[in-house]
Amino acid sequence: MSLRESLRVAMQALRANRLRSALTTLGVLIGVLSVVLLVAIGQGARSEITGAIEGLGSNLLFVLPGDGDFGGGPQRSSFVADDIERVDRSLPGGEGRAAGYVIGAEAVQAEGNRFNATVFGITENYLGVVDRTIARGQSLSRSDVATGRRVAVLGASSAETLFPGQDPIGRTVSLGAIRYRVVGVLERVGTTAFGPDVDRQVLIPISAAQRLFGSTRVDAIFVRAESTVGIEADREAARSALAERLEEDEFSVVSQDEIIGVVGDILQILTWVLAAIAGISLLVGGVGVSNIMLVSVSERTREIGLRKALGARTRDITRQFLFEAVALTGLGGVVGLALGIGAAELVAAFAPVPAEVTWWSIALALGVSVLVGLVFGVLPARRAGQLDPVTALRHE
């Protein structure tokens, strides 16, 4: 019996039991759909978050509090303003490449408009180091930082919320009881699903922010290396400069690539966990296929006996039932894949979660659904093939 003939006979049998075939396929379909969709969401999250880190610009070094073990959660910072200077002076080939910031949340208001903003206290070179540009007005100056002048630069959304339809330059905003003059507005970055909305920031001199928060701490220091090659020298310089004052476990210097690597790895694991959870539903679908195939074999015992009497070999029968199982799961795989891609597009378009269908999730879903058919079809198919024709023909 040719393969094509086996396939034709299998499809004929599936068509004879349309509702049952459809319901069995549905189990596999849902499994494949959830694998594709959840992996798409996991991958989407991963590329969005690593993209956000990359968006800070390449060649960045992050001087962070703590020993660099991200698993321990946020660590208390021991940095002070002098440490920014210390790092900056240590860097080979010129100053102004190290920037520091302190971060806090504060209600901001202007002319009756009010919202809770992320307040960044920054050194004057911060925007250059993280690669952000001023859309209107000017940036914070060295003397603003030195004297703790009460001036502010607004994120694009902050400016729109506080001064809808007006030019905010020269106007005043209040953080708590203190008033600041707006000197500039930042270029819009765009929204992301994860992390803070950078367009809703309010940036003030770090000295002013420390006064506002009643603290002398600095949360982190960023260093922009002059080139990829210079990163290692800069890292060593920053490390030894800070080691003069701080303990080994009070700070760490990591590159952007390392952060992307660690964050990417974590999110990749998340993706795999999602895939595994969805895979369980695929497995349940496979058990359903196996179950219905066993029912089908026992219902068609006489047919199997007859086919053997008419000249079917054991493997013709086995193949026929295996094809039926694979046709069920393969169909579920294809339809589930199509719906999964559709669902991922819908999520990407309408939900705040990103979704990104990857080629490997497509290959995995199709491969696994066919494999599920083979694995869960083998038992019933072998049982069918090995039926004794004499007993099978007499079966009621």
Next chain:
Amino acid sequence: MSGQDPAVDDAPLLTADDVTRVYTLGRDNEVHALRGVSFTVDRGEHVAIVGSSGSGKSTLLNLLGALDRPTSGHVRYHGRDVRDMDDAELARLRNGSIGFVFQSFQLLPRLTALDNVILPLVYRSSSPRERRERATAALEQVGLADRITHRPGELSGGQQQRVAIARALVTEPALLLADEPTGNLDTRTGEEIMTLLEELHRDRGTALVVITHEAEVAARAARRIELRDGRIVTEVAA
């Protein structure tokens, strides 16, 4: 297409040589269904195997149809022992040399008459067009040219058995093996079916072995083999 090996062409079509079949139903519970049966069927012969229920004729049918192997003794087709054949060879023998006609017709209800007749052709290499042509011709020969798209449920008992006979002859077998072919039919229809089988046997030179408990059906055969308690008690030529 009869699956004959030219080297043993002068051997009889079918020989049973001291055939026994013992069923083990449980510990110390053996049923001796056949206790040493020997006979020969030549090409183009018409033989009736008769016996009451429990005489061992169903067991003999299974052995002659190569659906089962004897416990001892030999069943040979064209001189080749069925015992020596593997699964694929047995399948080829059933497909090429034997045409089964069952008491309960054994048609697949979801298939049309035509597709039921095509069924054995599926297990040999032929084009779909060739299969259709041969199956249509077989249905014409049994007088069902106008029923080829009907399903078994839409046909009378006699018509269903005609479809089954068309399915048996479409492979041009050397032997038609009919198990109580009239058992589920009324007397007149049964007679029509027997007449049809005998026509095919005469016109095509196909050997016809009919297993039956009905004396009238047995009386039509050229030779009668009577079984009782697993042994041949009489063998008479008409």
